[in-house]
Amino acid sequence: AEIPVRKICCIGAGYVGGPTCSVLALNCPDIQVTVVDRNELRINQWNSEKLPIYEPGLEEIVKQCRGKNLFFSTDMAPALKEADLIFISVNTPTKTFGLGKGRAADLKFVESCARLIAEVCDRSKIVVEKSTVPVRSAASIINVLKANTKPGVSYQVLSNPEFLAEGTAVNDLTNPDRVLIGGEESEEGKKAISALSWVYRHWILADKIIEMNTWSSELSKLAANAFLAQRISSINAISAVCEATGADVSEVAKAIGLDSRLGPKFLQASVGWGGSCFQKDILNLVYISESLNLTSVAAYWQQVIDMNEYQKSRFGERIVQSMFNTITDKHIAILGFAFKKNTGDTRESPAIHVAKHLLEEGASLHIFDPKVEKAQILLDLDQSDEESNISIHTDPYEAAKGTHALVVCTEWDQFIVNTYDYQRMYNSMLKPAFVFDGRKILDHSALAKIGFHVETIGKRH
Ligand code: NAD
Ligand code: UGA
CATH class of the missing domain: 3.40.50.720 (NAD(P)-binding Rossmann-like Domain)
Structure with a gap:
């Protein structure tokens, strides 16, 4: 049978990119995973004895997979060129200037990933938005990719938000409550969704992998975090009443x-x-x-x-x-x-x-x-x-x-x-x-x- 994804590249070797790709590499020995980042110090740390982040259980996995099917590199272009599927896991901080200052998400890192992908890739790819982004961000990524695509190349953009919590990342990634994959309704869209779903099915039961439209997937991530924080704010509001009564x-x-x-x-x-x-x-x-x-x-x-x-x-x-x-x-x-x-x-x-x-x-x-x-x-x-x-x-x-x-x-x-x-x-x-x-x-x-x-x-x- 056709193997839909042999090589994966992930842009962003942070709290999400690092652990996600480590668990992926561990569970998919048939897939080669390369995590790239422009931050040389971070990549050097991922390649060293002392990893840049502390997460229980992570070190063992990295040691087991690194150099086999898990690689960390600053050399982005070749890794992107080779990959069948690309995760974008860069940071999306709150804007500190300009329109939406202090509130809107800054998508400059996500956009620069899309531009780099379009610039270096000479065959079709699946691009997966893993960073947390505003609803309809995938439309911007598609736009940037389409406007810069080389002849004969096409892209499918999927939304696949991450729900791991720090401190329990390895367990959350190994046994997730659910995996969301949002994509286009078209034939090509469905093919891309099933390719990413195939990757996750290496270790996650099919009924936990939920397919939906791109905008629902993007919004579900923001909504989940809003609900979680709201629960803590609610009990904290009650705590003030407790102290007074x-x-x-x-x-x-x-x-x-x-x-x-x-x-x-x-x-x-x-x-x-x-x-x-x-x-x-x-x-x-x-x-x-x-x-x-x-x-x-x-x-x-x-x-x-x-x-x-x-x-x-x-x-x-x-x-x-x-x-x-x-x-x-x-x-x-x-x-x-x-x-x-x-x-x-x-x-x-x-x-x-x-x-x-x-x-x-x-x-x-x-x-x-x-x-x-x-x-x-x-x-x-x-x-x-x-x-x-x-x-x-x-x-x-x-x-x-x-x-x-x-x-x-x-x-x-x-x-x-x-x-x-x-x-x-x-x-x-x-x-x-x-x-x-x-x-x-x-x-x-x-x-x-x-x-x-x-x-x-x-x-x-
Ligand atoms: P992070 O800051 O730890 O890592 C992001 C990495 O991306 C950095 O190392 C940075 O150098 C790199 N980067 C940025 N722009 C780049 C570019 N153009 N080319 C190459 N590398 C680039 O961020 P994080 O905590 O991993 O979060 C990443 C995304 O995942 C955010 O959107 C966040 O909201 C989301 N998320 C985070 C968590 C979490 O627990 N931290 C959980 C779920 C979702
Ligand atoms: C949170 C979500 O739990 C993840 O699902 C999500 O993927 C992630 O945000 C993200 O998008 O970054 P995280 O922030 O790593 O994960 O950690 P949490 O366990 O959610 O804790 C957040 C904060 O709430 C911490 O300061 C924690 O101490 C506090 N908290 C949590 C409480 O004060 N009370 C609680 O009952 C739970």
Whole structure:
């Protein structure tokens, strides 16, 4: 039988391109996968012992496939020329200038991929939009490709959004809830869809692979992220009511989640949600809605972001209030800087917001995260070097020593009471010693027994 896809090229060796292609290569030994990126440092890291991103289980897969059917390269043209199918997995950040500044998605990287593909390819290809993009972006990609296509070459553009979450990427890619493939209704469109579907069927059951029209597929990705973030903003809104009334948000979340129509997942109240995508994608949805004159729709989704800003600020204010309304010259340990556990990623991390709030109030910070690099933390706090008011630690006990308070910003498993010796931390701290649990992961009664004053999200002290 005809093998529809022998070689795949993926543009963008980031959090999506790297893990996606690694899992693909592992499950498709008959396909050669080349991940290209113009960032030489990143490609060198993918080819080294220390990968550019931390994801549980990823290193093993890369080591197993690299050099066999998985390659990382900066040499884009030959990889594109050879490929039967091309993934575009480049970043689509929020625009920081011009029309739609602060809200619209910037498609300049996606467009430059389309231009490069048209320029170098001399035979027909399937181009797969994997980056998260505004609805109808595939139309722009087709336009750019068509206007620059070489004679005798044709393109099919598919939408195939990615739903992996950081920290669980390998598992999400191996056992996805669903795979969306959006494409054209035409014969050629159907052929392209079935080729990509054939690739996924190497390891994913056919009934999890959903075919649909391109615009539904593009919009489904934005809608899914908007719904997920909305759930957290909703439980966080309830957490404020809990703090004011004496209800406990964990009990409320449990009660809500037992309703089978709602389900128990994604109801963990927190210091706020972060990550590179939720905010960017909701802003994108808000901008699209406004552009379509759907002002009520835009205002509705904007509230999900506004509630998150409120939650992050509220947590910072609560720390100051609890510590007798002043933290000037006080020392505070921040435990966790990544936007969630099991990743070294700090993009839009709520820890950044909290840290800046505390610095503005005059506190000195002692920051510890098991996976985030020191240089990254300093960059996120707009510092070029360690200052007198910011020190970065590689040991949690060193971070806690001599401080007035511990502030948990990330839900790392190792922070839970049985793993860390909180008595030891308490002994080395100034009194009264405070704990602010922004993730509701610690054993608060055990901490109170040690002598800590404990404050947490969604519960009155
Ligand atoms: P990233 O910034 O980690 O990686 C993108 C890579 O693309 C970078 O290494 C960059 O150098 C490269 N790149 C950009 N333009 C290029 C060009 N013209 N030629 C070659 N390389 C180029 O981004 P990411 O987190 O992997 O996200 C990529 C896309 O996937 C975004 O649209 C994002 O919304 C979406 N997404 C991300 C996640 C996630 O968990 N991070 C999950 C689902 C979807
Ligand atoms: C999210 C989605 O879960 C993925 O499906 C999607 O592919 C991805 O965005 C994307 O498009 O980039 P991610 O941001 O990696 O994935 O991580 P999540 O697990 O969704 O967590 C996002 C934030 O919400 C984190 O800060 C997390 O701590 C917070 N969160 C999550 C809560 O505060 N409470 C919860 O109950 C769940």
